Amino acid sequence: MSSLDADTDERIDAEVVPSMTYREAMREALRDALATDDRVFIMGEDVADYGGTYAVTKGLYEEFGRDRVRNTPLSESGFVGAGIGAALGGLRPIVEIMTVNFSLLALDQVVNTAATLLHMSGGQLNVPLVIRTTTGAGRQLAAQHSHSLEGWFAHVPGLKVVAPATPEDARWMLPTALADPNPVIIFEHATLYNESGPVDPVLGPVDIDRAAVRRHGSDLTIVASAGMVSKALAAADLLSAAGMSAEVIDLRSLRPLDFDTMAASLARTSRALVVDEGWRTGGLSAEISAGLTERCFWSLDAPIARLASAEVPIPYAKHLETAAIPQIEDIVAAAHDLVGDR
């Protein structure tokens, strides 16, 4: 499948609520931002005429030109730092780091400068920078191209971290991120780009600090984000068929975490399962488990359960990769374990 092929299924169905792919939604968001705010520009590796590795920025270079859609050389630390500077200089950069795997080369800039500058300067210098990057495994890209490191970023004060799981969030989180005076990192899950869903064309910017209940249920709460949300929903369908009613929460924001929404759900269900594509130990799932337990301990019917990726660099072979990442059946099984528990 070439990135061109990936594009062919993007024809918007002419339904009442228009449907579009996650990729097209993200592109629409970028186009809108470029069109409405002169300060906005995109930069990253092959974002221009190439159209981005995941074809997200396709066509934008032709529409807005090379100053607004700027190719960078392979120098992640350099161009993330340049994004910080451009933000300080009055622009509204959207920096694309091709994948989170390569963001490791830019972490100094993200953590030591973007996240700290406002504080170090006593509130004088904010960094209105948006970083977009893809995350996740599932395409047999092996150890160096399959990391889910959102949890690392979510650990850092001074950053905001969001993970749109639906085309609508892909479309409408960006304007809010751009309006935010702080650095915002957007994690796009690489397996979602071809997924379609309803996108309200006039909704307008949405909050980027609240979780959403994607499905109501009463027996347990499943907390998920990004690529795990659709798996959780599919699992909830299967559970429903088996007579178990699962509520599914899409975190949307990874920093800050919306514990209010999670705790409110838990108050109804008394049981929660956290599903996370990151590694288990010290991952985001740990924070959610710990934070929820602190808030809801006395009303829990069972310890919060975690389902995360196996503690292994993601393997290439399909069957091993599949085994390493939480799958729908794993979620179903974990839910049964949890609700059967006591």
Add this chain to the structure above:
Amino acid sequence: MSSLDADTDERIDAEVVPSMTYREAMREALRDALATDDRVFIMGEDVADYGGTYAVTKGLYEEFGRDRVRNTPLSESGFVGAGIGAALGGLRPIVEIMTVNFSLLALDQVVNTAATLLHMSGGQLNVPLVIRTTTGAGRQLAAQHSHSLEGWFAHVPGLKVVAPATPEDARWMLPTALADPNPVIIFEHATLYNESGPVDPVLGPVDIDRAAVRRHGSDLTIVASAGMVSKALAAADLLSAAGMSAEVIDLRSLRPLDFDTMAASLARTSRALVVDEGWRTGGLSAEISAGLTERCFWSLDAPIARLASAEVPIPYAKHLETAAIPQIEDIVAAAHDLVGDR
């Protein structure tokens, strides 16, 4: 205080159990490693004639020469990568990254190569690399020089992470780390270097995957590591005076985490407080809380409590820095909250 001054209080008291500083213990470990294994060498910024920023490697260059104690330019990614290569080539490098703050520049090498190579190569190529780095705040070095990012490293499969909290561990963890066929990161807390303690001169290599109970107690378990251990012990003394008996666990190993020792303690105390110098959200304290709750939920008398650093880049001003990091009184207060709870 210059690093020279820091050295002056290093005279070993001629007691029955010799006492030495953490710095001297670490240096002794390095000297021993260099003397007994020709493959071992040290490299890092100013480790040679300068003797290391924290004077840990002082005198080793004079004793072992420039091939064994090798200065590097400022190029963290470069020399960590070179350490990986040297390990693959049959040497046993000990790479000093001056502080964990600068390790952000080398994370690609650590995560994408050191931690994954054995797995990506199907078990063929192990990386027997030791990285030493300092961590922690408390010396008014402000946001870019005060990170406690051990939790990030502890998240990564393929790495082993240790944090000696005592001179004896500083002395005897290194030989075990060097004998380990995997990459091992040693976090030395910068405020510990001048602390003295007993060091058995002939103990020999110690395990680097088990926690140690540093103080027995029956009312609650305090879990701490690195710079927080001595604070936890001091808090336990104060609590004892107030009639509360605290068990203090020194994690020693941050990856793997020794949940057996923690759970065994919790079985006795039913309450645990995790003290961590890292930021709270998504920090190591979250994993310990989540992991312990999973194991001990039904015997807990209260949710696991966490005391971690405030969610702020560490400020320069003394009073603000002090307020940002867990202090002895904070531990005492948290213990009272926990035990008074229900």
Add this chain to the structure above:
Amino acid sequence: MTISSSPLATDHDLWRSLLGDMIRVRVFEERCAELYGESKIRGFLHLYIGEEAIASGVMSCLRPDDAVLATYREHGHALLRGVSAESIMSEMFGKATGCSGGRGGSMHLFDAATRFFGGNAIVGGHLPVAVGLGLADQVLGRSGAVTVCFFGEGAVAEGEFHEAMNLAALWNVPVLFCCENNRYAMGTSLRSSESQIDLALKAASYAIPAWSVDGMDIVEVHRATTKALASVRADGGPMFIEFQTYRFRAHSMFDPDLYRDPAEVEHWKLRDPIATFARRLVDEQIVTDADIEEMWERARAETEAAVAAAEAAPIEPIDTLLDHVTRDAEPAPHIERSPETTTDDEVWP
């Protein structure tokens, strides 16, 4: 041109074998492309087609105690370093018999036996590692051993390139840096990613001897590498060669390849390192057309045998998932540490 004045006048066996090497890589990779179409190979697949003269020429100059590092575009390098077609193909099939046990895939071929250190999919990531391997050779006195590090011209913009060059020169380690300048890093041309496109000049700014070579001409590749290696083996210090080349295929199977003028691609295809060299060897009567046909045949047989073996090979059992994350250490002696600091006398009532 008379045969005696030709650089190919002697060493006929060498030239024949080099042609055969290039053909082996070409056949192997064209089959990979098909297998990708059939979904037998998955993930990313980067083909070396058009660039074969470099790996073939360089690899033929190496000794068993040399070390090799390459990028994700490394099937050819692995094959010519001596990793079997079968174990490479099996790797891409995700099989247990693959050279990385199916865990690495196309981008992560490894083989300890031939000192083939991969297969790195982080652009620039393996350059510092090469410096370390060279350092080990130097320190351990493995005299004459060289570490050869292949990378694309795109890597030159990365900070790790710069740090590695400086360390290599500063420490005078025996590393041969082989820059495969195929003019594009994905869709980005060198001109749009480097302010100074004379790459040899970059190396010079680290005081590393450097030269630029026609990477489409295997004779030039072989000659330059021979000369460079002689220098590295003797002096111990690093060298840098820029091989000017071109990839005939898209960057990867995901790349629609819209950024290059088809005429440019066609132009370069006229310089196909295999076709031109084959013609030359025939012209100079070093090989016959039949010899060449036999080379293709043999290569096809090798590749088909590899495919058949890969097809038939078992996969790793799922219960090995957690293998090879860490290697077991010698069990650490369990020694009683100094007694706990304090024990509480009083017990909370």
Add this chain to the structure above:
Amino acid sequence: MTISSSPLATDHDLWRSLLGDMIRVRVFEERCAELYGESKIRGFLHLYIGEEAIASGVMSCLRPDDAVLATYREHGHALLRGVSAESIMSEMFGKATGCSGGRGGSMHLFDAATRFFGGNAIVGGHLPVAVGLGLADQVLGRSGAVTVCFFGEGAVAEGEFHEAMNLAALWNVPVLFCCENNRYAMGTSLRSSESQIDLALKAASYAIPAWSVDGMDIVEVHRATTKALASVRADGGPMFIEFQTYRFRAHSMFDPDLYRDPAEVEHWKLRDPIATFARRLVDEQIVTDADIEEMWERARAETEAAVAAAEAAPIEPIDTLLDHVTRDAEPAPHIERSPETTTDDEVWP
């Protein structure tokens, strides 16, 4: 030498004021060293003593719309950019009135009003940021505005230096890179950290015009900067100046300074930029000894006033600890999103 042939023949006010600037920095920092001894200032403290000609010379050429970035050795840069001695001193005292509210300390002085962007304690970390500031000037059409980025020669080994140089040249952004080559990065001499120590050559490998200047001679510094800035303001593209200098003190207050031959330090002290320039101005009758004494007096008065103010200033209340971690966003409109995907009809009994 007759006065008319001297480069100082005109612009007497300028030379006087430059001497005064250097003296201000010197006095301020010598006091800082004392205050460190008294534990009034804590953390790391890096003194610029000996290098004052660079910041003084460069800063005097700047316009208000220029931007400045520096390292952790930046008291002088901040002071001469127009940040008040009082707010710098208060910052180092950790007071609320400090230019960073007491949160930054010596290494993190910031002042938005004078476009002083710090104060970065990660070696090399601010170079890419400078490129971005230059890019913003270019894109927003702030014609003639320049971003001036100071860094030590130690930073040249970092990958970020390389990436920043390439980006700056590639994008032709108005950035003046000022390398303060004081020959040591902590205890590491340039020769032991760079395989090629001609730093201008490095810049040239990115096609950035570069030259090397005597950083102990403020006239040279001023002249070179004037020329460089004229070029950057007119053409928009980056330039690189290496200022050859020396620090008279240890790297920081923690550094025992054992790695330098005391004779070397003494040798450089003979070239003290203040003493030599003062002598020259007196010789050329541009200032009198009394003028100079007055400059020292004024500087001492300024510094003492700063110390007194810093002493008297309040600290930030502890309940502001979490301020400035993020800045409040305009509250995001709370819009009802598309209805939840599904709702379960059945409820588990």
